[in-house]
Amino acid sequence: MPMSDRRSIATVCLSGTLEDKLTAAAAAGFDGVEIFENDLIASPESPARLREHCADLGLSIDLYQPFRDFEAVPPDVLAANLRRAERKFDVMEQLGADTMLVCSTVSPDAVDDDDLAAEQLHLLASMAAERGIRIAYEALAWGRFVNTYDHSWRIVRRADHPALGVCLDSFHVLSRGSDPAGIRTIPASKLFFLQLADAPRLDMNVLQWSRHYRLFPGQGSFDLTGFVKAVLDAGYDGPLSLEVFNDVFRQADPRHAAVDAMRSLVSLRETVAATSIPAPPKLSGHSFAELSVSGPQVAQALSQLGLSHVAQHRSKPVQLWQQGTVRVLLNENAAPGESAISALAMESADPAASAERAEKLLAPRLPREHQADEADLTAVAAPDGTSVFLCRTDSWLADFTPTGEAERDTGLTAIDHVALTQPFDHFDGAALFYRSLLGLHPESAAEFAAPFGLVRSLPMADAGHSVRIALSVAVLRRGDWAPGVQDPQHIAFASDDALASAKAMRALGLPVLEIPANYYDDLEARLALPPGLLAELREYSVLYDRDANGEFLHFYTPLAGSRVFFEVVQRIGGYAGYGAANAPVRMAAHRRARLSSGS
Amino acid sequence: MPMSDRRSIATVCLSGTLEDKLTAAAAAGFDGVEIFENDLIASPESPARLREHCADLGLSIDLYQPFRDFEAVPPDVLAANLRRAERKFDVMEQLGADTMLVCSTVSPDAVDDDDLAAEQLHLLASMAAERGIRIAYEALAWGRFVNTYDHSWRIVRRADHPALGVCLDSFHVLSRGSDPAGIRTIPASKLFFLQLADAPRLDMNVLQWSRHYRLFPGQGSFDLTGFVKAVLDAGYDGPLSLEVFNDVFRQADPRHAAVDAMRSLVSLRETVAATSIPAPPKLSGHSFAELSVSGPQVAQALSQLGLSHVAQHRSKPVQLWQQGTVRVLLNENAAPGESAISALAMESADPAASAERAEKLLAPRLPREHQADEADLTAVAAPDGTSVFLCRTDSWLADFTPTGEAERDTGLTAIDHVALTQPFDHFDGAALFYRSLLGLHPESAAEFAAPFGLVRSLPMADAGHSVRIALSVAVLRRGDWAPGVQDPQHIAFASDDALASAKAMRALGLPVLEIPANYYDDLEARLALPPGLLAELREYSVLYDRDANGEFLHFYTPLAGSRVFFEVVQRIGGYAGYGAANAPVRMAAHRRARLSSGS
Structure with a gap:
């Protein structure tokens, strides 16, 4: 089971301005970041300057996220969405980010039509490919029509474009009780990105659960080890990337939170595969x-x-x-x-x-x-x-x-x-x-x-x-x-x-x-x-x-x-x-x- | 529509030791309190001394609560529960509290048998009556078998004992979406107690919702006015009593929280019936x-x-x-x-x-x-x-x-x-x-x-x-x-x-x-x-x-x-x-x- 050495973190995990977050992620030893759009929007650094800034810090920009409410919409909405996408591709080009996360839609404009979703995602992927960009499609656990990873994979398969793959997020998969074993049926070439989050078991609205109570791996109740093994068995060789929305971390010192995050990944890697860490002595x-x-x-x-x-x-x-x-x-x-x-x-x-x-x-x-x-x-x-x-x-x-x-x-x-x-x-x-x-x-x-x-x-x-x-x-x-x-x-x-x-x-x-x-x-x-x-x-x-x-x-x-x-x-x-x-x-x-x- | 002037508050609404809570309730002008058992247990004052203490503060003890997991149980558990009740009646006698709240059971020992529940509650009420005590039976929104007010009333009616009535709690009624209009079918003589709490509309486990997010009337989204009107229309003439479990109030200065609580009752009374408060000028x-x-x-x-x-x-x-x-x-x-x-x-x-x-x-x-x-x-x-x-x-x-x-x-x-x-x-x-x-x-x-x-x-x-x-x-x-x-x-x-x-x-x-x-x-x-x-x-x-x-x-x-x-x-x-x-x-x-x- 190969495992990439790359460890990434979404900026949304950490408190502060984008500058605070990048500094903290780099200091904790992360190799890359997912740039959360709202963090970019509030930043005075241009995307091109941010690219340099990240490079100076030794951070790659592994994902630009999220792009919401794109697929399965009427033609006029599609036109507006494609226009919006082009503008974001402009930003990504300057950032040097080659993968964009597209979340399954929650829009009232969308219809329940997998063929239409696949067709429109194909179109988006074609446009992205021209810019050297890939589209990672993710099923939100509360997606209006697409809310399981197998459904997102069916649509990606149907769309059949080399620049379109899936993004798997442990929270969205495990919160719904989906069996990660099925991930092995997805070709490695279609596993574009892997986001990891743990969580306590809570009996509440899944969106609220996701937005407020996610935790770093090992801090919650999810079987992250089994999940990551399933994804690695399927041949995924991209970064292990953390995406944790947590009310406490949102206001805690990002320098400490980033170290906690990295520790959680080191610890998770130990449980997933033999690593060079000595086992805890008796x-x-x-x-x-x-x-x-x-x-x-x-x-x-x-x-x-x-x-x-x-x-x-x-x-x-x-x-x-x-x-x-x-x-x-x-x-x-x-x-x-x-x-x-x-x-x-x-x-x-x-x-x-x-x-x-x-x-x-x-x-x-x-x-x-x-x-x-x-x-x-x-x-x-x-x-x-x-x-x-x-x-x-x-x-x-x-x-x-x-x-x-x-x-x-x-x-x-x-x-x-x-x-x-x-x-x-x-x-x-x-x-x-x-x-x-x-x-x-x-x-x-x-x-x-x-x-x-x-x-x-x-x-x-x-x-x-x-x-x-x-x-x-x-x-x-x-x-x-x-x-x-x-x-x-x-x-x-x-x-x-x-x-x-x-x-x-x-x-x-x-x-x-x-x-x-x-x-x-x-x-x-x-x-x-x-x-x-x-x-x-x-x-x-x-x-x-x-x-x-x-x-x-x-x-x-x-x-x-x-x-x-x-x-x-x-x-x-x-x-x-x-x-x-x-x-x-x-x-x-x-x-x-x-x-x-x-x- | 008669309305009692009496305003009470459950000690669980407020932060601190029992002494802190009573002082705050009295200072805010409350007439009475519900004594929450855990507050009593942690207090060094004997029940008899507490009675004096409350009397000195001008507070009556309107309710002793809660008595849990009593009804619809096998004989050996019933015997233990009756023994437990006798001990609590001893405490109430010293406190000078004449009404005990009994919550519908959540016990794994209980069975789904309304006749048995009624029979055992009749027995409890008989014992209570000998001590001059009344039993107010309340349907918890998450009660194992009894979780709506109409169900609790059917059991009370079947038990048919003068010392047994219902306790209505706005949270338990409104969180389940029950229609309070049906409260008018309950005879006034059977409406033993009324507990009021507001809450925001949350999509989560009802027990967690109740224990953490209740609010004082007017602070949340419930129609407390309609609820109280229904209860008053049914002839209830006891105190309006607040029972609010709230994470923020649990740690806030009880002297301020008690004033907020009283203000919420004054404001609620204004919306329920014409009161002597001038309307807000334009x-x-x-x-x-x-x-x-x-x-x-x-x-x-x-x-x-x-x-x-x-x-x-x-x-x-x-x-x-x-x-x-x-x-x-x-x-x-x-x-x-x-x-x-x-x-x-x-x-x-x-x-x-x-x-x-x-x-x-x-x-x-x-x-x-x-x-x-x-x-x-x-x-x-x-x-x-x-x-x-x-x-x-x-x-x-x-x-x-x-x-x-x-x-x-x-x-x-x-x-x-x-x-x-x-x-x-x-x-x-x-x-x-x-x-x-x-x-x-x-x-x-x-x-x-x-x-x-x-x-x-x-x-x-x-x-x-x-x-x-x-x-x-x-x-x-x-x-x-x-x-x-x-x-x-x-x-x-x-x-x-x-x-x-x-x-x-x-x-x-x-x-x-x-x-x-x-x-x-x-x-x-x-x-x-x-x-x-x-x-x-x-x-x-x-x-x-x-x-x-x-x-x-x-x-x-x-x-x-x-x-x-x-x-x-x-x-x-x-x-x-x-x-x-x-x-x-x-x-x-x-x-x-x-x-x-x-x-």
């Missing part, structure tokens, strides 16, 4: 999490959770807090009052391969200062700036000098998960970043009504569930009328007995986040838990959830510093969730705690 | 627009547009700029570099009635300083803080002293419209504010892809089209990666000959916002305009649009100060739009102008 748990702190608040919380300050970095103001294999680093480098999760470290079976994989996936490598005799760990930056390490614990532990402080036991066995609220623009990009770099798979996404706005969460884990990362984001905005927590982050520690841990931590003076009695009354009404268990949950402010596979007990600390809190969780049986149903109760409690502490 | 144009400015930039633009500084306020640093009946006030009270539209004034046939209407519609009255011999104009504050006057021009002109500066003529005839980009949280509230206060009707709403994110616009006008206000908002967010304009505002002046005005203004030195040649090439390709016209449009950077009724010529100035620019528009024939198709071109040009000016 993970075996969180090696550490690092917090950037200021003052003693976080250290006190860790102490009350039962971690001990067992070692000190030899050259940096970094403390190692530990209980068994639970390791948290505190770096006294935050601004006063601030706290944040600054780094995640996962235990990799092959750190060098992990590092190479990260590089191939465009993860920006972070410069790290270290002494000659200290471990040189590779760290990359997640979209929100969090440092990500893939390492062996034994390679960095030697950089720490024991303090002599004894370890304690409050039943913590591991870091169960790290929960990171993402800045709004970074959610889908961050999800793809962590999934592709670490080889994680997405778990049950949730969307819930929280006190200050809707929240979406997407947890992900490795195959062995040794590493779990839970991302969340405000679906729209987080009500900024309510002072308090913005983009909170937390570390959840695993316990085999959450109630025993809660008791041990109370003995250590831990102030657990207080959960209202009303919550337990509702739990009792809904689930009829054993009275003894319910009484203990209530007593220790432990929350409860269950799913088809098991039960979940968990409790939280108040916020320590500006953004960070901790959770202790117990998974019973095969419980696979994260207690999302309880998150709004937690959020309201955190607000109350913040208000009553006056901070 | 408007006859914009009396003035006032800009808050700093430095000479805006004055220079006005001068180049052909307005003259004809008068000066007698006691304030306010200049009157004028051309014919076009009047703009410049108030030198902005922070350095800032500019904003600070006030809109409309010519009212009866300013006193306008003021009284504004007061009844909860428009906050703004204190105004004036000398004893100066006009005392009533101003109210729009949701974004803009001052709104409804006045007679002759009543305030006398406060100005002529400067002696002569008027010029660049063909401006009126203020065509004032365009206000709204802060995100205020869009639907602002639309209702202006519409209800001024008696404007909405014109064609548009949503378009702008360079820095999607934009929604909603123009509105009075019956005579003498006053037009165009609101717009970022649908999601406005990309803040791109420095430049936030929430721009502009005043559009009408001309009978935009090209002649452009020529006259060029002679005055006006720097028109430059429109790219590519725009005109596309115009030529699409519309085959007469070459002479096209050449002039191109020469003067005048944009063009047409609709079924006429044509539109318009051009813009660069930004003057931080937020303000001007437009000159010519409506030919019955053109009813605002050139929204050209807005992205204007936005890209404004960004370029900003970047090149280095500000």
